[in-house]
Amino acid sequence: xxxxxxxxxxxxxxxxxxxxxxxxxxxxxxxxxxxxxxxxxxxxxxxxxxxxxxxxxxxxxxxxxxxxxxxxxxxxxxxxxxxxxxxxxxxxxxxxxxxxxxxxxxxxxxxxxxxxxxxxxxxxxxxxxxxxxxxxxxxxxxxxxxxxxxxxxxxxxxxxxxxxxxxxxxxxxxxxxxxxxxxxxxxxxxxxxxxxxxxxxxxxxxxxxxxxxxxxxxxxxxxxxxxxxxxxxxxxxx
Amino acid sequence: xxxxxxxxxxxxxxxxxxxxxxxxxxxxxxxxxxxxxxxxxxxxxxxxxxxxxxxxxxxxxxxxxxxxxxxxxxxxxxxxxxxxxxxxxxxxxxxxxxxxxxxxxxxxxxxxxxxxxxxxxxxxxxxxxxxxxxxxxxxxxxxxxxxxxxxxxxxxxxxxxxxxxxxxxxxxxxxxxxxxxxxxxxxxxxxxxxxxxxxxxxxxxxxxxxxxxxxxxxxxxxxxxxxxxxxxxxxxxx
DNA sequence: GAGAAACGCGAGCGATGTCTCGTGTTTGTC
DNA sequence: GACAAACACGAGACATCGCTCGCGTTTCTC
Numbered sequence: 001x002x003x004x005x006x007x008x009x010x011x012x013x014x015x016x017x018x019x020x021x022x023x024x025x026x027x028x029x030x031x032x033x034x035x036x037x038x039x040x041x042x043x044x045x046x047x048x049x050x051x052x053x054x055x056x057x058x059x060x061x062x063x064x065x066x067x068x069x070x071x072x073x074x075x076x077x078x079x080x081x082x083x084x085x086x087x088x089x090x091x092x093x094x095x096x097x098x099x100x101x102x103x104x105x106x107x108x109x110x111x112x113x114x115x116x117x118x119x120x121x122x123x124x125x126x127x128x129x130x131x132x133x134x135x136x137x138x139x140x141x142x143x144x145x146x147x148x149x150x151x152x153x154x155x156x157x158x159x160x161x162x163x164x165x166x167x168x169x170x171x172x173x174x175x176x177x178x179x180x181x182x183x184x185x186x187x188x189x190x191x192x193x194x195x196x197x198x199x200x201x202x203x204x205x206x207x208x209x210x211x212x213x214x215x216x217x218x219x220x221x222x223x224x225x226x227x228x229x230x231x232x233x234x235x236x237x238x
Numbered sequence: 239x240x241x242x243x244x245x246x247x248x249x250x251x252x253x254x255x256x257x258x259x260x261x262x263x264x265x266x267x268x269x270x271x272x273x274x275x276x277x278x279x280x281x282x283x284x285x286x287x288x289x290x291x292x293x294x295x296x297x298x299x300x301x302x303x304x305x306x307x308x309x310x311x312x313x314x315x316x317x318x319x320x321x322x323x324x325x326x327x328x329x330x331x332x333x334x335x336x337x338x339x340x341x342x343x344x345x346x347x348x349x350x351x352x353x354x355x356x357x358x359x360x361x362x363x364x365x366x367x368x369x370x371x372x373x374x375x376x377x378x379x380x381x382x383x384x385x386x387x388x389x390x391x392x393x394x395x396x397x398x399x400x401x402x403x404x405x406x407x408x409x410x411x412x413x414x415x416x417x418x419x420x421x422x423x424x425x426x427x428x429x430x431x432x433x434x435x436x437x438x439x440x441x442x443x444x445x446x447x448x449x450x451x452x453x454x455x456x457x458x459x460x461x462x463x464x465x466x467x468x469x470x471x472x473x474x475x476x
Numbered sequence: 477g478a479g480a481a482a483c484g485c486g487a488g489c490g491a492t493g494t495c496t497c498g499t500g501t502t503t504g505t506c
Numbered sequence: 507g508a509c510a511a512a513c514a515c516g517a518g519a520c521a522t523c524g525c526t527c528g529c530g531t532t533t534c535t536c
Contacts, residue, residue: 035482035533057383059297062523073485078525080483145295145383183444186436187451194432198424206421213425220458273503273512300493311515316495318513483532493522502513 042080045070046094049087050136058088059145085147088140092153095137099157102130103164116172116226120218123168124192128211131196138200142193161189172226184225191217280318283308284332287325288374296326297383323385326378330391333375337395340368341402354410354464358456361406362430366449369434376438380431399427410464422463429455 034042048070052061063084067077081087103126131138140146141154165185173181195214199207272280286308290299301322305315319325343364369376378384379392403423411419433452437445 033482033534037483037533041483060383063525064523074525075486075527076484082525084524143383145298145381183447183451187433187448187455190432190436191429191455194428195425198428209421210425213421217425217429217455217459220462221455224458270512275503275513279513301495302493312495313497313516314514320495322494478536479534481532481534483530485528485530487527489524489526491522491524494520496519497517498515500513500515502511504509504511506508 038080041070041072041076042090045072045077045080045087046091049091050134053088053091054136054139057139057145058143058147058150063087085149088146088150089153091136092140092150095134095140096153096157098134099130099137102126103161116222117215117219119168119172120222121215124195124211124215124218127192128196128199128214131200135200138196158189162186165189169222172222176225184222187221188218191221276318279308279310279314280328283310283315283318283325284329287329288372291326291329292374292377295377295383296381296385296388301325323387326384326388327391329374330378330388333372333378334391334395336372337368337375338398340364341399354460355453355457357406357410358460359453362433362449362453362456365430366434366437366452369438373438376434396427400424403427407460410460414463422460425459426456429459 045066049061049066052066052069056065061084063077064074066087067074070077077087081090103123140150141157146154162182162185165188166181169181169185169188170176173184176184192214195210195217199210199214202210283304287299287304290304290307294303299322301315302312304325305312308315315325319328341361341364378388379395384392400420400423403426404419407419407423407426408414411422414422430452433448433455437448437452440448
C-alpha cells in the first residue's frame with residue numbers, strides 16, 4: 001500500500017475527487033483496503049438501499065434516505081459507493097449472483113423424461129421463492145425509471161434467462177422454428193412476470209393459489225405445443 | 239409546504255361529457271370561465287405531456303419540459319393546471335373516458351352463443367388497438383413511481399376492468415366460486431398486461447405474432463375451465 | 477505507542493425542478 | 507372604445523437531491 005505523502009490525488013485522476021471505494025477488485029489502480037467494519041457497512045447500506053428501493057422505487061429513493069435507513073451519515077455512504085447508481089449496480093450484482101445459483105438449479109437440469117408439468121412446476125417454485133425472498137429484485141427489474149448501466153445488467157439477465165428458457169423449451173419442442181421458439185420463450189417469461197406480480201401482491205393461501213394459477217397458465221400455454229411429453233394428459237383440472 | 243391550493247379536492251362538478259380541466263380558482267369558489275383559446279391550450283399541453291411522459295416516464299418528466307414541448311412558458315402551464323400531478327390526473331381521466339367507450343364495446347356484449355375464442359379474440363384486439371393508439375396509457379399505468387392520486391384512478395380502472403372481466407367470465411363459467419372467479423379474472427388481466435408489453439415492444443409482423451400468442455395464452459388458460467362453449471374444440475396447433 | 481489509513485460525521489455546494497409573481501397582451505362584453 | 511377577465515410570459519423564489527469537504531475517531535500495523 002504505497003502512501004504518497006498526504007496528497008490523495010497522487011495516484012488517481014484529479015477529476016475523481018474522492019477515492020470512491022470499490023467493493024470488488026476492478027482494475028483502476030489500487031482498490032481500497034477494506035476493513036471488516038467497512039464490509040459490514042456495505043452490506044448494511046445495501047440492505048437499507050434494498051428496503052428503500054422496495055418502497056419508493058429507484059429514482060424516488062434519495063441517498064440521504066438510504067443513509068438514514070442504514071443509520072449512517074450521507075458522507076459515510078459515499079465512502080463506499082461513488083454514486084447512487086453504483087449502489088443499485090452492486091445490489092443488482094449480488095442479487096444476480098444469487099439468482100444465478102437459483103435458476104441454475106431451477107432451469108439447468110433438463111432430464112429428458114420429466115413431464116412438462118413437473119419441469120414448469122419446479123422452475124416456477126424456485127423462481128417464486130427467490131423473488132419472495134428478495135422483493136427488491138422485482139422492484140429494480142421493473143422500474144421504467146432506471147438509469148443506463150442498470151438496464152444493461154437487466155438486459156443481460158433477461159437475455160440469459162431467455163436463453164435458458166429456450167434451451168429448456170427446445171428439449172420439449174425439438175422441431176420449431178427459432179423465431180417461434182424465441183417468441184414462445186418471451187411469452188413464458190412475460191407470463192411469469194405477470195404471475196409474479198400477482199403472487200407478490202397476495203399472501204399465504206391466496207398467494208399459493210396464484211402460484212398454482214401461474215403454473216396452470218404456463219402449462220396450458222405450452223401443452224398444445226409439446227404434443228407428447230405431457231407426463232399425464234393435460235386433462236382439465238378436476 | 240408550498241402551494242395552498244393542492245388541497246384534497248377542488249369541488250369538481252363532473253358535468254356530463256365535460257372532461258373538467260379547470261385550474262385554480264382563486265379561492266376554491268367557482269371554476270374559471272375558460273375561453274376557446276384556453277381549451278385549445280389545455281389539449282395542447284396534454285398532448286405534450288403525453289409525449290414527454292411516454293419517453294421519460296412521469297417522475298423524470300419536468301413541467302418545464304412539458305411546457306417547452308407544448309411551445310409555451312412554464313407560467314402558462316400553471317394557468318391551467320395547479321401542479322404536475324394534476325396534468326397526469328387530467329390526462330388519465332380523458333384516457334379513461336375514451337377507454338370506457340372502447341372496452342364498453344369490447345367487453346360488454348356477452349352474446350351467450352359466442353365461442354370463447356371469438357370473445358377473447360375480439361376483446362384483445364380492441365384493447366391492443368387502444369393501447370397502441372395511446373402509448374401513454376401504458377406508461378402512466380405501469381410506472382412504479384406514480385404519486386398518490388393517480389394510483390387511485392389506476393385502481394378504479396383496474397377494479398372496473400376486473401368487474402367486467404368477471405362478468406364476462408361468469409357467463410362462461412356459471413358455477414365457479416366467487417373467489418376463484420376473481421382470481422381467474424386477475425390472472426387474465428395480468429396475462430393481458432404481460433402480452434401488451436411484448437406487443438408494444440415489437441412492430442408489424444412480430445407484433446401481430448405476439449398478439450396471436452397472447453390470444454393463445456388466454457384461450458388456453460381459460461379453455462379447460464369452460465368445458466363446452468369452445469366454439470370449435472381447442473385442438474393443438476400442429 | 478505512534479503513525480497511517482480506513483471509517484465516520486454533517487453542514488453545505490451546485491444543479492435541477494416545481495411553482496409563483498409581477499407585468500404585459502388578447503379576448504369577450506357593454 | 508372601455509373595462510374586466512382570461513391568457514401569456516419568464517425570471518426567480520423555494521425546496522430537494524446528489525454529492526463533497528474538512529475534520530474528528532477508530533482500527534491496523536510496526
